[in-house]
Amino acid sequence: MPFIDLETLRFDAPERLWLLVVPLALVPLWIWQVTRRAGDMHRLRRHRSVPLRERFRPLGGLLFWLCVILATASTIVALARPIARTSLLRTAGVDLVILQDASASMHVQDVEGNRWQRSMRFLRILGESLSWREDRIALALFANLATPQIRLTTDPNTFFFFLDHLDQAPPFRLEDDTTWDTNIETGIHWGLRLIDKDQELHGPSPNSKVFVLVSDGQAWSGKVEESLLAARKYGIPLYAVGVGTSAGGIIPAPANVPTGEELEPGAEEEEPVFVHSLLDRSSLRDIATAAGGYYFELDQQTDREIASTIISAARERAGTRGTEERTEELYWRFLMAAAVLIVAALLFVRDRGEMWIHTAGAAAVLFIITELMR
Structure with missing residues (x-):
């Protein structure tokens, strides 16, 4: 008041x-x-x-x-x-840095649509739950490599534009070898770079910063412990959101796998290799705990409940922007x-x-x- x-x-x-x-x-x-x-x-x-x-x-x-x-x-x-x-004492907002898994296992259809499409629906609810007055959001995709998609912004149109145009499939192609790996170290590294770049451009922000990792936890690589230690030095907790099921499913084969008609004369046709992927809850839970956050799972709670819990926890850590007269x-x-x-x-x-x-x-x-x- x-x-x-x-x-x-x-x-x-x-x-x-x-x-x-x-x-x-x-x-x-x-x-x-x-x-x-x-x-x-x-x-x-x-x-x-x-x-x-x-x-x-x-x-x-x-x-x-x-x-x-x-x-x-x-x-x-x-x-x-x-x-x-x-x-009026103005409370600072929330900076959500979303680390979205875009590896090959996100094509598995063990949830409605597939894991990627399910993740996009959750991110839309997460964006709708923000006030967008002082709150900001950033997005980085990762597989073996990571690519920042959206820098920290208070413009909801930028975030929802991405969701509208990439809600069906991730930008990483199954034909690329780098898509068949999930490197959380690279994802957190790029998340920290997004925050560093924002401070370089706009100066320190009193907003509470939070990493939101959305992944199935399949086939982790990289030195995760070092990345988590760096995040804790920044004082940034990580909340993991699991997508997928324990039963899992088969990752679709790349479109460039040669068939018998496309093989060169004398070459033998190789039997297709099917990779089974399932939700690795224990890995995601361990990562969230080590980073000072919590683990959530889509379809175990409603998307809005998960989004509200994450945002509320972040607001409790927010500073103030001074007094507005x-x-x-x-x-x-x-x-x-x-x-x-x-x-x-x-x-x-x-x-x-x-x-x-x-x-x-x-x-x-x-x-x-x-x-x-x-």
Whole structure:
């Protein structure tokens, strides 16, 4: 909640403040009625005898009129257009660096579509869960090699443009040997380079930085421990999101495998080699734990639950961007207080007909105020 500096309070329409004379004049009348009611109750208890003990509400219907008086005063202050300087402590955002596995095993069809398409649907939910006001996102794909696709950006169009154009298949071809390997070391290395480059271009950021690894954990290579140690030196946790199933499936053969008709004369046709790939939960869980994060698995929780958990954990680590000061109109706060008081006043009305009369009157007053505030 913003802090309001009352010393800077002023009114754009101070000529309307004289109307406060009306509720101020009603306050002594209300106090006199309270005193009179107390005297009546005292006399009744002394001079009236009944078989059962009578209980009287101390203020009775006078509470209704107190709420009306206060609501009237609050409405008049709102009509005077109060303005003050407010201070709001701005919390830093989140920097999500997504490390997306694009190796050959992501073509396996053991989930809806295949693992790559399933990952893209999750990344879309992850992007939709960000506020994009202070939050930023970056994306790097990796197999044996890694390629950054999106640098840290606050532009959601850049991120969703990538998802729209590469949601069917990864850019790494099955015909390339480098696609048939999953090198997490290279992925984390490029993730750190993205952060270093952003600091070089824009300076240090108070945003909380998080790696989100989306992979099946199949056929890890590289010195993962060294990369994780480097990430921990940066203070960046890694959250692993597993995609695939324990049963797994067959990786499709590359399109350039020669058939019998394409072989040279005298060459023998080789039997196709089928590679079976399954979700390696234990590797992903160990990597997430070593990097100070957690392991999640698609289709074990909803995508939105996983995205919200990751973003919420990152926000808890975020710093602040300092105090933001601005001039703010406060009339809506007084109108809200008047509305609450009117609703509270209706709770003290015992006669239903009287309640509807007061409700109609309050609606008419609200209409008049709305027209005046335009």
